[in-house]
Amino acid sequence: MALALTTVPVAFAGTASAQTIRVSYVTAADHPYGIGVRKFGEIVEAKTGGKIRVRGFPSGQIGAEVPSISAAQGGILEVAVTSTAAVSGVDKAFGVFDLPYIFASDREADAILDGPVGTEMLRRLESKGLVGLCFWEAGFHQVTNSRRAVKGLDDFRGLKIRTIQNPVMIDAVNALGSNAVPMPYTEVYTGLETKAIDGQTGTYPLIFANKIFEVQKYVTEANLFYAPVAVLMSKKFFDSLSPADQAIMRDACAEARTTEREANRALSPEALKQMRAAGLESNVLDAATTAAIKEKLKPVVDKHMKGIDPEIVATLQTELAKLGQGSAAPAK
Structure with missing residues (x-):
């Protein structure tokens, strides 16, 4: 996996030409993660006029969660979509989301993750070489x-x-x-x-x-x-973007969040x-x-x-x- 990542050219290394964001995630492409990644890509490509493109790598093709997080920290992967359980290895505070029965409902989870607690948790990652764009979900175990x-x-x-x-x-x-x-x-x-x-x-x-x-x-x-999912961008890549493109990344994650959660919640009973x-x-x-x-x-x-x-x-x-x-x- 490390060889695969290090031999792929870094898309953001000092170029103003079209860039590709690689998104690593561990589920199959037709899982809600994949649906969210595709929606994220559509929004990014539309709002940047095709200047930035998004390519998803499902099923751990370029690494499991922990290696993908490390790769993003090191600047050789642009985005990792990962469980917060894996993120707790980077910041122990994320372990609060691993506690059993921490949330009683989807409504509670959304309010916490999209509110002051979630905002602060994502902010903490910037000192670790990561930019937390937003939270998606895997749901209840x-x-x-x-x-x-x-x-x-x-x-x-x-x-x-x-x-x-x-x-x-x-x-x-x-x-x-x-x-x-x-x-x-x-x-x-x-x-x-x-x-x-x-x-x-x-x-x-x-x-x-x-x-x-x-x-x-x-x-x-x-x-x-309850399993929240963090969408983590390499801080090295994020910092290479213009302020306008940085805003697009955050907005695209938030818009795709609705799509991903709705897909996950519709799929569960089915x-x-x-x-x-x-x-x-x-x-x-x-x-x-x-x-x-x-x-x-x-x-x-x-x-x-x-x-x-x-x-x-x-x-x-x-x-x-x-x-x-x-x-x-x-x-x-």
Whole structure:
């Protein structure tokens, strides 16, 4: 991957000719990420009169999330569309979005990410060689596995559940009595197929697009995590643009954000419907079980809250309170 990136000419190296923005993302091209990238490209190309073009690289073609972030920081990739879980490796404060049950609804997530909290989080990245253009979404994580229907807290016990290499998510899965197995997403299908792991967490569109349902028997709607997506531009590339073109980048991301979120939210129920038709058994956790899970996860939240900038936590709690949620902690 590093060789592939370093051998591609850097589009912005001191030229006033037409430029190409390469956008790296890990999902299939027909996933909402891809839809968002195409919309972003249409807007950028239209508003710059074709002076700047956008080319998407789906399915991790030029790198998984963490390497793509590093490439953007180093100025050899223009844009990385990535989970905030991966961004927490750059700034630990992004770990606040990894906390289980941090948001109760799409409405809450949109208000926080598009408001003061999200704005401040993106601003912090500029000192890390990145410009956060805006937030998109992957959505709420559900739990799939091949062993049994998860209907109660005890049903999590002993399941080998894949997570990304993220301390909050690893601790959360382990706290439920499962065994967290960190693994790159590109290896998940094979891991499930060979029974190296029993299950994984993911959104309905992601489970569907990557055909995870082919090697799983059960899916439980748990809404365990909400997954924001950060659209990150190389600061080196951003700084090479004129102020007008910089504004176009931010505006295009925001306009594409609406398209991406709408596509994701429309696809979720349709993806579940098609997966059920293919034989995947589904259930929804009841309120009592969800409350028990939140209580079980409270020590995980308390532990990881301590490592996050107190000002970010305070602002998040204030904004959630305005929306009717008393605290960022899941027990509330």
